[in-house]
Amino acid sequence: MKSMLKIVGLLLLTVFLFASCSKNxxxxxxxxxxxxxxxxxxxxxxxxxxxxxxxxxxxxxVGTRYDFRFSDxxxxxxxxxxxxxxxxxxxxxxxxxxxxxxINKDKLVIGFTRNNQVWGADCTR
Numbered sequence: 001m002k003s004m005l006k007i008v009g010l011l012l013l014t015v016f017l018f019a020s021c022s023k024n025x026x027x028x029x030x031x032x033x034x035x036x037x038x039x040x041x042x043x044x045x046x047x048x049x050x051x052x053x054x055x056x057x058x059x060x061x062v063g064t065r066y067d068f069r070f071s072d073x074x075x076x077x078x079x080x081x082x083x084x085x086x087x088x089x090x091x092x093x094x095x096x097x098x099x100x101x102x103i104n105k106d107k108l109v110i111g112f113t114r115n116n117q118v119w120g121a122d123c124t125r
Contacts, residue, residue, distance in 0.1 A: 033066070034059050037108040039123030043074040045116060050074055057108060057121050066103075068110070070119070077112065077119050 041055035050072060058069040068077040079096055082103070097114030110121035 033103045033105070034061050035125065037121070037123035037125055039108075039121065041070055041072065041074060041123065042118075042120035043070065044118045055121075055123075057110075057123055059103065059108065068101075068119070068121075070121075074119070075117065077110070077114070080112075 036056055036058050038054070038056045040051070040053050041057060042052075043050045052072045052074075055074075056071045060067045060069070062079075065079045065081055067079070070076065080101060081096065082101075097112050099112035100109070101112055102109045106125050108121055108123045110119050112119045
């Protein structure tokens with residue numbers, strides 16, 4: 001009976017170890033792009049021109065789109081679609097505006113225009 005319990009225990013331990021050692025997850029599959037980035041941010045429209053060297057941008061993912069929430073009374077930039085450039089970098093796509101937004105786990109660069117509004121950012125984590 002003890003022999004049978006040892007075999008069952010060993011079998012359960014083996015199953016547990018295989019389940020906990022699943023294949024490595026690609027960081028780009030995890031939402032590593034969300035979070036707060038800090039650095040220089042800018043905004044310009046017909047009435048305002050804001051520049052902040054110590055600003056922040058909070059990045060969130062909503063479905064397949066990303067939202068960028070700026071500090072210092074800069075309007076949010078929302079609903080931006082991305083495609084994967086390489087394993088750890090995403091670049092914006094679509095016709096929601098013109099310009100480039102590049103984001104990876106350590107750096108966020110924005111140069112984006114939509115409806116006569118211009119957002120800029122050069123931030124790191």
